[in-house]
Amino acid sequence: MKKLLLLLAAAASFSGTALAQATTRDSVVQRAMWPVKYTHDRDLARWALDINLKLGTLHQDITYNASNAAYLNAIGGGVTRVGNLHLTDGVTYGVDGQLGFFFGRNRHWGIGAGFMYLAQRTDAKLDQFHAEYQATDAQGNVFRQVVTGRDLRERVEITNLNIPVMLKYKARFSRVLGFTADAGILYNLQMRNETQTNAKFDYGAIYQYSATTDGLPTSYDASPVPNVNDVIITRDFYLAHNPGGNVNTYFQEQSAAGRTIALDRMPTNRASEVSYKKGSVGFMIQPGLSFYLSDNVALNLNVYYMYQAFEATPKANYRLTGNVGEYSSMLNTVSKSENHSIGGNFGVRFLFGKARDSDKDGIPDKKDKCPYVMGLPQFLGCPDTDKDGIPDDQDSCAKIAGLVQFHGCPDSDNDGIPDKTDECPYQAGPARFHGCPDRDGDGIPDKEDICPDKAGTAQYHGCPDTDGDGIPDNEDQCPEVAGTADNHGCPPPPPPAETTPLETPILFEVNRTVVAEVSIPVLETAIKKLNEDPNGVIVIDGYTDITGTKAYNKKLSMRRALAVKKKLVGMGADPKRIKVVGHGPKYPAASNKTPEGRQQNRRAVMKLKV
Secondary structure, eight states: OHHHHHHHHHHHHHHHHHHHHHHHHHHHHHHOSSOOSSOOGGGSOSEEEEEEEEEEEEEEEEEEOOOGGGSTTOOTTTTSBOOEEEEOOEEEEEEEEEEEEEESSSOOEEEEEEEEEEEEEEEEEEESOEEEEEEEOTTSOEEEEEEEEESEEEEEEEEEEEEEEEEEEEEEOSSSEEEEEEEEEEEEEEEEEEEEEOOEEEEEEEEEEOSOSSOOEEEOOOOSSOOTTSEEEOHHHHHHHOTTSOHHHHHHHHHHTTOOOEEEEOOSOOEEEEEOOSOOEEEEEEEEEEEESSSSEEEEEEEEEEEEEEEOOOOTTOOSOOSTTOOOOGGGGEEEEEEEEEEEEEEEEEEESOOOOTTOSSSOTTTOSSTTSOOOGGGTTOOOTTOSSSOGGGOTTTTSOOBGGGTTBOOTTOSSSOTTTOSSTTSOOOGGGTTOOOTTOSSSOGGGOSSTTSOOBGGGTTBOOTTOSSSOTTTOSSTTSOOBGGGTTBOOOOOOTTEEEOSSOEEOOTTOOOOOGGGHHHHHHHHHHHHHOTTOEEEEEEOOOSSSOHHHHHHHHHHHHHHHHHHHHHTTOOGGGEEEEEOTTOSOSSOTTSHHHHHHHSEEEEEEEO
16 A cells, blocks of 8 residues: 555656646747647647556455355364465556547547456465364265365466556657556456466374274264374374384375375366456556657556456355365455556557647648648748748747848838837937937937937036036026026025124024024024014024935924024014024035034024014
């Protein structure tokens, strides 16, 4: 059973891998307009004839039904032993032929049936046979027959005929290699055993004497232990009491006197035939490899496992032997035999039938370079969709008419660069720019030039800087006047004329809005001046350095201005006379390139507006 499980596991793994590979390959072939380098399974013929030779082992589990009951008044208590029957592992060889039909679009799966002949050989062995039972000799005397078997063996030749009905699978991996597997039932037509034996038996006797005056034995000794007055005629008894005697001479004398005895007696008929009931059903599985000699002939190399169970009606009143020279085959008392066979299979597969023409173009798939697309004979079955005289399997642009020198692809702008590799297929351009033009002649192709109609420089992506302020014209709101980046290329606006700065600016820490105590005198001065002018308004401008994003700095500058306002209101200023503005990093008071300059730019400036 362990061997069976290992074999089935290996077959399932191999078959699963083969099926996955075959399925993957199928999807690829279906998407392609040209076939793989070998004939695919779907293009092979549907019909297959398999002829296989088999060679393997044979193991039989039997049910042996012999008993003491067939021997008249057999001595029990272990004295009479019908023995234990064993069948040694044998050999199986044979041949089978199957006709199969593969169906489906891909023709992987099929079904087949045929005929199988198996010749099998094994040895049957019976050990510990010894029988003591009531018998009557030629003179009518009743006595105990003592029979001991020696070297009880039978050579068994089995003829096994079956009809296999198989589910078949095949998958071709390359031009030469493929996978095949058969699994199904075996319907048995005949299971016949021909046996031959060289067994030998010692036929002894035990006579019990009565109290008659003539001294002749007249009755059967039914005791397991013979009486001291009994006449015991056995090999062992004679040799034990006559160390120097001739046992063969003694037995001959007793036989001449009418005793039913013999030594080393072989059966009169040593050959026999035993058949099992017809119609039993078994199963077989055989995975393996296929080696393709052509699309029509393949060699199969498989392993197989076969199981069959046979039943028989044991012979009534079966006795291995009774009278001297009688013999009945050991298999006559077998009621069931379970046969297991594991081995190898070598076969030839012939594929035949009408060649497949998948695209119905009159060219068989085996000769069609494009078997799944209707094509033309002059192009070996491939179409010319764009009618440019180049078959689709060689046309890199199969749906657009093109030129031979460009493998069927067009050159729409006639610049000598095919559209397939031309980055600007409808504008003539030089090869160094991959077919794209440079209209302003600045060495930057139009597809990468932000200003394709004006000669520029690479640092500005092809745009000029007319006013020389380091800001390209496409980003400069004042391209004719030099300006600053903070003002989008325009000069900074002049400060409002109607406002007057209120002494020292209020400075802040990095990313902070807390008004330092050192600025309190400045705030007190602002409140004093506001109180001196009843119509005056304080405008607080908040600023930042360039650290952080512009959006964040805009909000931070407003928060700084609001912090100063809150401080002024807390010191008694009227909130309605205070306005706040956030400028972010605009209008720096010093350079942002140094820590000192950035500190001066983190500020809030109060101005008194009259």
